[in-house]
Amino acid sequence: MKTTLPGKYILTLLATLILSACGSGGGASPSAMPQPKPEIGRPQTPPATESSPQEAPPLAPSETEAPSADNKAQQPSESQLESKPNQESNPQPPKHQERMPEADAEVFKRMQLRTQNGIEGEDLMKLVFNDSNKKIELTLLNPENKFIKHEMRTLRDSSGELIGYYGYALVNKPLKNDFGEYDGSQQPYFGLLDADESKRQRPEGLGEISYRGNMLYRYHESPAEILEADVSARYYGKEKNMSLNIHDHRGGLWTLHEDRSTKSSSRVAVDERGSVAGHLFFAGQNGGKQELNGTFSGGLYGQNGSVLTGRASHEGQNSWEGVVGAKAE
Structure with a gap:
């Protein structure tokens, strides 16, 4: 016996199903919607958009996977690696090197x-x-x-x-x-x-340095008589000055002073370049009164100013001229 449903009942059932489907679809979020699966064997490259600046990094190939042709082209060859200078095996020279001695x-x-x-x-x-x-x-x-x-x-x-x-x-x-x-x-x-x-320089440090040497000189009234005197000097590193004495072989003594007065300092300044100059006062063999008797102009040279050299002379009565050379002891 065949049973038929009334038309009114069928219409009511269809309306109920439609309302149920619309209610479940309207409450679902877009992220909950099913995503299409990528095709097997073809990697998917997400599109670049301005709203997504940070992209997910591509999957790294497995350790057993061989690098692609593009990766091989970017990697340097063994010959290129060998030709590259090794910075560790060739260190740069220091900025401050000791000056090599000249021939x-x-x-x-x-x-x-x-x-x-x-x-x-x-x-x-x-x-x-x-x-x-x-x-x-x-x-x-x-x-x-x-x-x-x-x-x-x-x-x-x-x-x-x-x-x-x-x-x-x-x-x-x-x-x-x-x-x-x-x-x-x-x-x-x-x-x-x-x-x-180029080798003139003031000694470094605060120590004291003693010099000894000679002066070769002559008096103009006896031009053929060449004399020799003993030179002694001392440099004071703390004050950056020096004293200078010249002893003739007759008992006389020249002393270097800063100014044209015996009351001026007997330690004369040595400038930054190693130059030294001053006025000479002479006292005879009996230790008499000192008198102005010349000038000296010279400097310190070489390693740590270990050489003292210069010229000394006096114009006027009993004029004379000499050259000085001394070395640090």
Whole structure:
């Protein structure tokens, strides 16, 4: 027997089902909606959008997966790695390196034949460096000229590096008249001294340094009599000044002062470049009154200022001139 549902009942049932479906769909969030599954074998690349600046990183290949062709192109080859300098095996040199000592020949190139009045006597003689004894010497240019007296003393600092020289030369120079005949002679004198100015420097530190050396000098009234005096000096690192005494072999003493007065300090300032200068006062062998008797101008040179050199002279009555060379003890 076939049973049929009334039409009214069917309409009511359909309306109920439609309302139920609409109520469940309206309350679900978009994220709860099912996402389409990617196709197997083709990676999905999420689209770049401005609202999503941070993208999820791509999945890293497994350890057993071989790198792609693009990755191989980005990796350096073994030859490129070998040609790259190794920074650890080639460290950069320090900014402050100790200055390498110069060869004697390089320093000697900067030497000149310097006298009391500048550069003179170059038509008579020239400086030469003797490689056998490592000393600076003089030679005459004209065989007709002869040395009456001469002496050169080479200056080296505490490390043995060449600094300069001091000495003198008394030369006999024949004269000729307009007919080429000999007509007497001259005996010019040269007090010689030069030091490499690039090596002038004040000692470092607060300690004291003692110097000893000599002065070669002559009085103008006795031009052929070359004398020698003993030089003693002391540098005071804390005050950046020094004292200087010159003892002649007759018992006299020159003392360096800052000003033209015996009451001025007997310690003269040494400037940043190592220069020193002052006024000399002389007292005779009996320890008499000190009198102004000249000036000194010089400086400290070489490693830690271990060489003292300069010129001393006095103009006027009993005038004289000399060159000084001393070394740190």
